[in-house]
Amino acid sequence: MRQYELIAPCHFGMEAVLKREIQDLGYEITQVDNGKVTFRGGVDAIARANIFLRTTERVLLKVDSFRAVTFDDLFEAVKAIPWEEYIPEDGKFWVTKANSVSSKLFSPSDIQKIVKKAMVERLKRTYHTDWFEETGASYPLRISIVKDVVTIGIDTTGESLHKRGYRKYTAPAPVTETLAAAMILLSPWHGDRILVDPFCGSGTIPIEAAMIALDMAPGMNREFTAEDWKNLIPKKVWYDAITEAEDRIRDDVELHIQGYDISDEVLRMARANAKLAGVEEYIHFQQRDVKDFSNPKKYGFVISNPPYGERLSTKEEMFALYRTIGQVMADNDTWSFFLLSGYEDAQKAIAAGGDRGKATKNRKIYNGMMKTYLYQYMGAKPPAKRKERQENE
DSSP, X not given: OOOEEEEEEOOTTOHHHHHHHHHHTTOEEEEEXXXXXXXXXXXXXXXXXXXXXXXXXXXXXXXXXXXXXXXXXXXXHHHTSOGGGTOOTTOEEEEEEEEEESSSOOOHHHHHHHHHHHHHHXXXXXXXXXXXXXXXXXXXXXXXXXXXXXXXXXXSSOSXXXXXXXXXXXXXXOOOXXXXXXXXXXXXXXXXXXXXXXXXXXXXXHXXXXXXXXXXXXXXXXXXXXXXXXXXXXXXXXXXXXXXXHHHOOOSOOOOEEEEESOHHHHHHHHHHHHHHTOGGGEEEEEOOGGGOOOSOSSOEEEEOOOSSSSOOSHHHHHHHHHHHHHHXXXXXXXXXXXXXXXXXXXXXXXXXXXXXXXXXXXXXEETTEEEEXXXXXXXXXXXXXXXXXXXX
16 A cells, blocks of 8 residues: 655644644654644545544645745746646646745745646646646645745645534634644543533533543544545545444443533533534533532543633733632642633732642643643542542442
8 A cells, every 4th residue: 555644734832642643543653843743654544534633633645845945946846746646637736725934935826826837737748638627526735835845735634624513603712623622632631530611612622522532533524625536545445434433432431521601602502512513411511600610529620711811801800810710729629720821921810819839831832823821730649549449330
């Protein structure tokens, strides 16, 4: 089976989580860069990566990488690529996105035009035609130029992988599904421990947690661009990946996942989304203010994306909210808290509300163009006897 290099982009700061996911699928990592992980695999890897990976935005089939400082360099290098190995005569091909960082070639529109022109010249010679109908399957290209090194990939995914298909209803300032999954995977939470999101909004974090605990593949109920690439990927590859995903779902799991929000309307959205995801029976949504947080269980996890500017209008309101979070943390000192926030005084305000001190660890993550931090406050570990009893139950 032919081996390909595949590129999986992700949020800046989440590369380690994505790398682990890819390795767990059994594929060899070839490179880890800021915001992307490159790995090697056959055509099965294209299908399985799209269906199973939780923290990447898409999967690109890497075609080539080369240095170019002029448009002539770019044209000749692209024309030399054996595009006929990827794109059939009736294939629809275009550059859907081009970006450039610290490079002499910096105009996205010019890059797109030159690459398309070079591809046409190559394929005209191969297919002995002067005109391409482009009525067949789609082969959208993405081009990245960093320090004059051009990397060309064909997008196997289509619509971004964060669109699992369940989030039909969206509250203000939601966290994406891929970022929510990464927050959970960065924590030591497992399905046998309680998890609460006190700012659940449209339910993304609780839903992703349930899907992780149930081993429910995030892409099993959606479509991908590469499903139409009959010249490269047999349909059986996709069928086999879906069968694997269905076989992996666990139905013997007892979960304790809760989502709180102060808005009843938002909670209706969350319940509807959970139902669409097929996990509504595993999540308890409740109208509750964070100041009223209480739970008789110990050693639980709070994983949440509190407001940091989009809903609270004054600095006083913001500081008061995070001080309240600090009070909740102090009252639940055996619990672990993982909070994603772009509020610059988050740690200071949390410390003002209780005695949990500074975060055990904080990780810088770019949520789109916004710099945020994932603050990790680890609680006490469960006693060994408790853990042994749980294992024997």
